Structures are given as C-alpha cells and as structure tokens.
Amino acid sequence: IAEGIWYPKGGFNRVLQSLETIAVKYGAKFNYNNDVQEIIIDDKGVAKGIKLNNGDVVNSDIVICNADLVYAYNKLLPKTPYAEKLGNRKLTSSSISFYRSMNQIIPQMSVHNIFLSEHYKPSFDQIFKDHTLPGSPSFYVNVPSRVDPTAAPEGKDTIVVLVPIGHITSNPDIDFDKLVERAREQVIDTIEKRLNVSNFKSMIDHELINDPRSWQNEFNL
Ligand SMILES: Cc1cc2nc3c(=O)[nH]c(=O)nc-3n(C[C@H](O)[C@H](O)[C@H](O)COP(=O)(O)OP(=O)(O)OC[C@H]3O[C@@H](n4cnc5c(N)ncnc54)[C@H](O)[C@@H]3O)c2cc1C
Structure with missing residues (x-):
C-alpha cells in the first residue's frame, strides 16, 4: 500500500490476454x-x-x-x-457495480474516489446483518481513464461504481430491481452534491450493471 497500486495499461483483462498469448505460444488450447x-x-x-x-x-x-x-x-x-x-459458512458482502461510459471528462473525479455514508456504523450493519442495501450507502468510484488513455475515447471518461450490499439470502422481501434503482439514484445524487457536479445523470452515455444476481448466475460466485 505504501507504494500504491499497480495498474495494468488496458485494464486487468489485459493481464489475462497476455497470459493467454504466452500459454498459446507454448501449445495451450483454450x-x-x-x-x-x-x-x-x-x-x-x-x-x-x-x-x-x-x-x-x-x-x-x-x-x-x-x-x-x-x-x-x-x-x-x-x-x-x-x-x-x-x-453454511458466513459469507462476505456483495456489490452492485455500475460500469459507465461518460460523454465528457469529469474533472472533479480523481482515479480513486471514496464516498462514505453519513450513517457509517448502521450502514455496515445493514450490509452484514440485514443483508440489504444501506439506507445511506457508502460507495467507491474508480476512473481508469484518469491514468490510462486507452480506457476511454479522447475527451471522455470511463467510470466504475462499486456499491457494497448484503449477499443473497432467502429473504423474499429483498427486491434487487428496486435496490439497484435506489442505488443508482443515491449514487448520482451524492456525486452531484458532494462534488458539485450538475446533471451527472445526463453525462452517462452507456451503463452496464452487475448485482448479486449476476455475480451468482453469470460468475458462479
Ligand atoms: C465486485 C467485486 C469487486 C472486487 N474487488 C476487488 C479488488 O478491488 N481488489 C482485489 O484484489 N480483488 C477484488 N475482488 C476479488 C477478485 O475479483 C477475485 O479475488 C479474483 O477475481 C479471483 O480470481 P480467480 O481467477 O481465482 O477467480 P475468478 O476471477 O472468479 O475466475 C473464475 C473463472 O471461472 C469461471 N467459471 C466459474 N464456473 C465455471 C464453470 N462451471 N465452467 C466454466 N467456467 C467457470 C468464471 O466465469 C470465471 O471466469 C472483487 C470481486 C468482486 C466480485
């Protein structure tokens, strides 16, 4: 941590692509x-x-x-x-992750941006005890295009928003569609207020989402 975090140019997927290239060179088949x-x-x-x-x-x-x-x-x-x-082991938290291409650079954002909940302790109880989205969620925003020009077209930004949420349980009252929608609104609202960005929503060109259901169904997590 004292030396920072190494970031592979092109994103972490480039590491996989490089490993694949080397393996294929030595005869591996994928x-x-x-x-x-x-x-x-x-x-x-x-x-x-x-x-x-x-x-x-x-x-x-x-x-x-x-x-x-x-x-x-x-x-x-x-x-x-x-x-x-x-x-039967205790599981860790899950996440709602938004992957966004922005139609402009957001200069107020650095490469790492952490937004902590105003209700810090209860927000973690809501994740780890109630297994839901906190009423006032903390979240992390990573802007890879701030350090890697290949991450977005010139004059634009790519951002990843990670909102911690409780893992899937058998609780029938948890409605992930509604929680994803609330997380989206709260993230946009917090960014606009705390960074003094007006109409952040209109800067989103395209968005992909993972939530606890896709981590489970698509990634077998
Ligand atoms: C939201 C989130 C945020 C994270 N943030 C961080 C972070 O900031 N820093 C950090 O160090 N770690 C982070 N992690 C953890 C990190 O992603 C994992 O530790 C890492 O990916 C594990 O690598 P792996 O290759 O062992 O497994 P995985 O990356 O999980 O790879 C396993 C592969 O197996 C495939 N697979 C699964 N089942 C099958 C099947 N039946 N048939 C064929 N293929 C299958 C999956 O599709 C996947 O490609 C995060 C994880 C998540 C979910």
Missing part, C-alpha cells in the same frame, strides 16, 4: 463458452476429467479448478459433508 458441468472423479476420489454442458467429456491427468470454492464443492464435485459445511 475452450471458451462451454461451462463445466461436473468434475469427473474415479472410485479412488481422484479427478480424472471434466464433463461440459454440451455433454462432451475431456479426460485428463490433472484437473485444476479456480471457480469459487463453495460453488465448486457443491455444484461440480460429488456432494460431501465438507461441501455442506462450506455452504
């Missing part, structure tokens, strides 16, 4: 857009390959799995008491 349905285990408990969603089986000497641990033990490997124990 198979994308095919979910693993199951890790095949022999009767001695040794992993022998994987079964894909399309039914294909890939036999191998070694299986390396870096999907989320709780998911992998509960969905990809045969059920065990250990998997069940993992599934």
